[in-house]
Amino acid sequence: MKKIKLLFLSIFFIGAAAFAQEKRITQQGHTNQNKFKQLKDLLATPNSQHTASGAPGINYTQQKVDYVMDIVLDDENQRITGKETIVYHNNSKDQLTYLWVQLDQNMRAKDSKTPDISTNKVPKKLNKRWFKRVFPDNSFDGGFKITSVKNTDGSNLSHTINQTMMRINLPKPLKSGETFSFKIDWWYNINNHRTQGGRSGYEHFTENGNNNYVIAQFFPRLCVYDNVEGWQNDQFWGRSEFALEFGDYTVNITTPDDHMLGATGVLQNEKEVLTKKESKRLAIARKTFDKPVIIRTQKEATKIEKSKSKKTKTWKFVAKNVRDYAFASSRKFIWDAQAVDINGRTVMAYSLYSKEANPLYGDHSTRSVVQTLKTYSKYTFDYPYHKAISVDGQMGMEYPQICFNPGRPDLEDGGYSDRQKYRTIGVTIHEVGHNFFPMIVNSDERQWTWMDEGLNSYMQMLAMMEYEEDYPLRRGLPKNIVKYMSGDQSKIAPIMSKGDNVYSFGNNAYGKPATALWILRETIMGKELFDHAFKTYSQRWMFKHPTPADFFRTMEDASGIDLDWFWRGWFYTTDVTDIGIKGVKKFSMKENENDVEFIEDTSKGLGFAKKHSKYHYEITYNKPGGLVMPIIVEFTYKDGSKERKTYPAQIWRYNDKEISKVFSSTKEISNITIDPDLETADVDTSNNSWPKQQKNKFEKFKNKVKG
Template identity: 35%
Template sequence: MFVMKHLSHFSFWMLGILICQVSFAQQSYDPLALFNPFFYTHNGNVYRSADGSPGPQYWQNRADYEIHATLSEKDTTIRGEVTIRYRNNSPDSLGFLWLQLDQNLFSPDSRGAATTPVGGDRFDVKGFKRGGYHIHQVSITYHGKKQTVQPIISDTRMQIRLDQPIRPKGDSITIQVNYDFAIPEYGADRMGRLYTRNGVVYEIAQWYPRMEVYDDVMGWNTLPYMGLGEFYCEYGNFDYYITAPADMIVVGSGDLMNPEQVLTRTEIDRLQKARQSDSTIMIIREDEVGKPDTRPVHTGTLTWHFRMLNTRDVSWAASRAFIWDAARVNLPSGRKAIAMSAYPVESAGRDAYGRSTEYLKHSIEIYSKAYFEYPWNSAVSVAGVALGMEYPGIIFCRHDLHNGQLWDDITHEIGHNWFPMIVGSNERRYMWQDEGFNTFINEYSTRMFNHGEYYNANERLALYMAREMQREQDPLMTPPEAMSLNEYGLYYSKTALALDILRNWVLGPDRFDYAFRTYIQRWAFKHPQPEDFFRTMENAGGEDLGWFWKEWFYTTWTLDQAVDTVVYVNNNPAQGCYITISNLQQMALPVLIQIQESNGQSHFLQLPVEIWQRGGKWTFFYPTTSQVRSVVLDPDDQFPDVNRSNNQWPR
């Protein structure tokens, strides 16, 4: 857990503070704009309660999948058939359905291609002429009657218009789609093909038509997939079957259901040993890669069957080039899971993927203990073409990372299994609600892993963010596709800093941790909106935080705290002094103050944010016994103050 610095000093010296006056002199600070009592624009309802919890009539729809797909190396395609059993739990009749066709991003005429900068970017989707889905047939079965339908395809979305609406509150329909698509070599940094000396590593994601979410806030969520904005998916059970060349290893989300058919007896025995070992066990060693005796058959194809329950997505990878290793994961309830890694020989080594499983295992154990127990039985890290991408039970990390870079990537991507795979927020609209929360918990895992092996206590996120926030043009509530490509990193770092400050200096660790865990537990396997988070933190944490949410998430305001004057009572330091401070910009936070006296005494105190409710200047009495040598605001660089030159008296 994080430690609040100087807590004992704060508790002691707050008792000695005598608030004596307030000045209404202002620069650019307007307290009424910040402390407006009408932050929330609507009340709670039967679906989402005012305290941030799911309401008594909360509902969400459900989609269960059975997928059969074949990897064809001859033309680098996936051919598949998906059967979706869709249950309408909403109070509404549904006269049409919407599905996501995310592979259509790679079609040359997609919106994502049209809006990619001419110089390209990390999510570049241009130049793949074979890209996109080919939908061969769509059929529906409703109340026992099956019929073929003609879908309406618009960019990355597909609509199915129904002759008979699906009735509310539990009615269901089955959808079947036959399709294929060519695998892009670089799939917007989320999937693709990596060519290695022993074969291609295929990372396969967004690989089947899947249901759009219908919820109580937007109805159908049909924002197109354009590259940066990620995914919003319904929960359900998945059975999927991957047919691949027999000499390949396939790893995927969930449990492998037919190991006897696709693995050798040696590999099965080694996996069983790994399930009982906290140290990494080799399943396929480097010197065994590509050898015939690693496969139960040597020609033709094999079909791998995976199952994953109560998840919002699945993904997989396949290659002849895989080294494969694994270790046991120990969960708080006593349940055991397995962590695995699959990577080419180019990525092997103790300073690289040789520790991937160790990183994965410990990250899962740390997050499970701190927040919510990992709900599935396995997780796998794959080295490939994607820089870093997360899916339930499987993560893709770049193949050439080493040491701390690899730790950062693995602990971040598997952290996404909590946000948004367990807490199923809408990534397409609110990128900060998964990337930022995950970046925040990554700080915790890095501090905890191996006695802080990769933790740098001297890093100051606030100093970095002070520079970035001066250049910030778009608030965090900006949807990803509208956010400047030079600023989307703020979804990660600005949100993480906001949560650090909320935890350490506004709520305190105990209240914050309780409220944060309450949010996770309330919304596990559900669809929270931003206000559900805000309201939960306020109600469980016991604080009115409208001012905080406004300045951090809805605006681009900056912080500038300053020390103005120190005046001794009757010009006698032994009688105490009056210290005047200012809030010069529109963001406001509590004030952290370090006071040094000439007699060698040093004192730390914290003033609450409420001192800024009436204006931008504040004077308080401090009981000195000798001359003040210095007054320093935010001495440990906790806040993103944009002008630290005025944080100290004397200047």
């Protein structure tokens, strides 16, 4: 019996110990998972170059690279030959033993690895144009042919080529404050971007055997070196774009004598390359602010394109403080121009286009350039360059002072549909807008695509709305991102992802960040606070290299609003907005001698409330979605009147799943609706109303969301 008691006691104490252990386990601590915790665990530590306020610090430095180039455009063989002298200024505090140079054309080299990283299958059907691109008859001999890399004294300079990057091995370490000069000679075959794809190249016209050239990434150019990434020498796979240093360019471009050319920089020899008639018209355009002036007419361009001159001419340009260089050249180009008043300073808006793009380009291209410069200057900083050019390049690509845009008439009578009109205007505004982001606010596109595409897509919305009343906005409105955000999570990446590695590139880098900024301005911060903060960021980082942290911190610093919860949710996760009404309780109030009694009223007539001055509603909101967002509530009263109430996102700080809020009114409520104007990108509106709407009513609401 004694042994049995001992055994029982042993089991009891073991069980008690196990229970205590289990209790201790359940009481163990946890890390901070609150949606409102600060971003300090994700953002880089502030320093004297990138400060805690988001501004450049007192020790901020960046490199400078100057180029002198002689370029020959061979129209007969579709080839570019170039010679360049590069002067690299080491403004950093570091000593450098080598330099990295970008060779972007090498993604088209025969031994390029770019095609090998994309998976594919044999399609059932393929458009002939795409068939030629995917299944070319002959492999294209693309890529830079580097013929020499030399010191300025003519001696060979040690270098190593690694796909789209070339390392220049310096003869001796380059100390802080020193410069190093060297020369590169090269050539490459130009790709037909219409049949082979690409961000630059030529388009061939069979009518008279002419080509329109839109040329970029055409010269070896230096990578960025800074205290954030060191050398930004990630390989160029074709999608994530560019990280570049500012510098001064002197560029001489030799073309056929009958070509019209537009390029980055100030033209130095106008009288040598333009006719007297063209110069006279250009002088008129420089004083014409209300409409475009034709410099080379369609009739003149059509006549010129019928024959090919055997002579050449050299266009001479100087560009100061630009991060890149590009040009467009063709004997087919029509040219129009208009002056733009940017706070008392005249800037020229140009368009170059073939007759195939008229009248669409003639009607809207230069006007779109003008609108972009005005709107962006209003919300950021005055456009600092002397011109901006839109080129009929039938793609969407941007460079300092020049961009290549789509747009050709799509109707049988030579006219164009509204769809084509708005597509052309939208893309033109977007590409011209890139002059601000990233050509001036010079973010690292190779790493953070959204910092130029997303910010620019947001600004594009403002410019389009100012271009035309009731402009049909597509990308950027909250309702338009719902389908993407509510899609297959295995195919969605956070905004803070490298562009090369995301599935839905357009939604990830353009649509969602533009929507985020729209929501910040329209719903969370308000126009005044947002506009001031956005302008502060833009002006702080003009001609500098901002990081995501600089943007996030400046927006908070200049507005006085803690937005860490917003950045974390929208930019670092793939969470969605879904806020609903879980339940509504109605209360009547009864005043006693010493207290006030609230009695839940489950009757249809609200019982006690009819005898008193106020109705009291306890509304329980739940949040199936992961994002914390403001709760925008519209109350509809039985007399037909409406009232709105917005609860800040911080209402979720203590309970991330469900909260209750009392709303009192002197009038009886008949309906409650969350987010009535679709401001928050709510992915499920079926739980947004009380009483819950019947299916036929909800279908109308759902169709509005799909928009």
